Amino acid sequence: MTQQGVRWTADQVLALAPDDASRTAGSRLGSAGPWSRTGSSREGALWGLCKGSGAAPYRTVVDLADPSGPAYRCSCPSRKFPCKHALGLLLLWSGGEPVPRAEPPEWAGQWLTERRERLLGEGEQEERTEGSAAGTAGGVADPEAARRRAERRAERIGAGATELEQRLADLLRSGLASAEQSGYGLWEETAARMVDAQAPGLAARVRELGAIPGSGPGWPARLLEECALLHLLDRGWLRRAELPEGLAATVRGRVGLTGTADGPPVRDNWLVLAQYDTADAKLTTRRIWLYGTGCGRTALLLSYGPVGRAPELALPVGLALDAELSAYPDTGRQRAALVERHAPPEPTPVRPPGVTTVEAAARYGDALRDDPWLESVPVTLDGVVPTPDGDSWQLADADGGTALPLTSSAASRPGLWRLVALSGGAPVKVFGECGHRGFTPLTAWPTGAGEAVPLC
Template sequence: MDTQGVRWTADQVLALAPDDASRRAGSKLGTAGPWSGTGSGGEGAVWGLCRGSGSTPYRTVVDTTGPAYSCSCPSRKFPCKHALGLLLLRAGDTEVFAAGAEVPDWAATWLAGRRERAAAARTRGAEGTGPAPTADPEAARRRAERRSARITSGAEELEQRLADLLRGGLAAAEQAGYALWEETAARMVDAQAPGLAGRVRELGAIPGSGPGWPVRLLEECALTHLLDRAWLSADRLPGPLAATVRTRVGLTTPAEGPSVRDQWLVLAQYETGDGKLTTRRIWLHGRTTGRTALLLSFGAVGRAPQLALPVGMVVDAALTLHAGAGALRAELTEQSATPSPLDTPPAGGTVGDALTAYGLALREDPWLDSWPVTLSDVVPIPTEHGWQLADASPGPDGAGEALPLTGAALGRPGLWRLVALSGGGPVSVFGECGHRGFTPLAAWSADAPGETVPLH
């Protein structure tokens, strides 16, 4: 920490970028050349004027307690390249920032409005007012019943499709091609069951996908059948499992669970997209509660999700949990103070502990692809089939266990960052453990336990 508050590293700044193009453009603006009037305040504010192609420089201000961004440029990305460049400049050259300088009017106005809104939100939360009630509860109930009926019809149709597939034999699935699966998926979309549609598209991609595909297809058909039957019998399921089933078929469950305040370690942040929607996933770990939480935010095509947190920092915040087995997903409902540096990674376990945790989670959610875990004292090891993370110390029987890295992890530069960080020695690694293997998302070395190395 310096006199201007917490100074993020370049990696932490670039992790906030909405896409690769923004990272490249922001990096070009991370030097003092295009900037003037830069300064920082004691409450996490950073501002500056960036020279562009026009006669008037762009006014850029960042509230690092959010973080939140404002810029006079026309970009619809958050943060824009100017906000990224301003933070990168501060990460590498604090001398160009006047610590404690008077905030210019244009930045002060935005900061004051943002903090007034945050104070009002905290007041509403303290008074328990919560969100405004639905204007017409009866109309909302009828809409929910109509959608439920559509999903039920879709689930019944999908059951018939699966029965026809098994009756005709799995070999016929390769001959039929993908068109029939896509037609079935479209009918699930019409039934307002996007979760079922996604599973159907996954089924359609399996035939002919390589050795052993009939076994994989049968396994996924069984899980899809299980989801169908669970939906059709949801009224007889325990509450948490019923909530999980609703989520899996594509219904949104509101954040109505308990509020959990903690010092949250920002472990990882990454995006996935399907051509129509960008989903940003942020993994947090509570320093006191030991709870792991997942924040999701979404952006339409061409627009990045607005929620972003600096990886490797600690945020003092309250989260509201969503219902469902595992209770991983949460909403950020309140954040106070400027993020502070991480001093040590979360406590982890062995490979065996990770597999046990995933197995226990599967009991509550059979459709779970992976579970967040932290591995301690593991070493990346190459094998003829790919890379593994192996326990550095042998177990009680004298043999250590190992987890294969997923195919997605093997194709990313993060693998080589992990190997370089390890140098053949043990490291701590956070990631997602599932039936396909382990996907590493962040790592820490024993020599620098407070320095988070993003791997995605």
């Protein structure tokens, strides 16, 4: 990118931030004031000294040339990647501030050289490893032992599903009102039993059930709906041999058996549609939506990090990545693995094609036939206007005929006001997730020319 003189936008830089606090702190460092001795190289590196609270400035360097994504090094004590200083340096560069071409100073050059030599060495080692594996018939794994382990786990999951069916039957027999009286402890005990059965997907759904009783008006209906979906998943697992292969793969994934990305690799320029994180008590999950500008497919990359730490994989929204993806085995085949990157992300004028609000709702309905437990589907809405709807908001087609309500979580996000400001009452293109709770906008594009605006 730097060789071509193309700079990222501020939104694309801030999309790399691990959290809102880093995004805010990095924005404050995006001007020339705290920086000195900044520079850039033709190979795609940036560096500079940032004044901090101590006597010595922080040494910050960013490597943009690696196809696997940006890399960062900073002498500050932060454990976040990228830290606020790396974000500030990227914002300084993206904003057109003078970052002269120069030879890197010793402290930056040493890290860049060591990093690139290490990457080269890892690539050679990987080639040797692959060659050795190819020359060893069958490798070192024992397929029979793996088959026996899989059978034992399937038996444990089956026992857990059977026990869960009995718990659900007891709940319905005693009445839904008893769920509020029993408290969360009963659900946590049941979830622990599903963990013992090596069915983390069932455990997660049981914990979600425990949060519904007493959660507000209409909770018995919501609890009954979720119990029905959990019962359906139980029965699907217990009778998986009778299901079509695609649906059986979906059931395995929903229960918690992670498959491998066995789809044929698809190389394309993948437009980064959106990136956002969700966290629980143990894990931070990053979701990155991509659109193949050549194949027309939408794919989901998942990346994980321990609690309090952002996942390593980060892609700037609005740029396109020349890469190969391989799909996971389920009926939708939207989740994919990043097999290989051939070049760093770079700008593209391509935008995903859009649909109407009616077509978006129909798309979600069609997807439920293949995956009844699906929360939402990725959709790009074309020519919609954000409009208030009582105490909430909706996205209405430009002709005013139909609209999709925003989810309650989306209506409370700061990104809603960015969307409203971008629209100004005019139609915009919006990418997001459409499900039974409504539409969650994630990225928007203004009418005509303009950069992607992340909303999450």
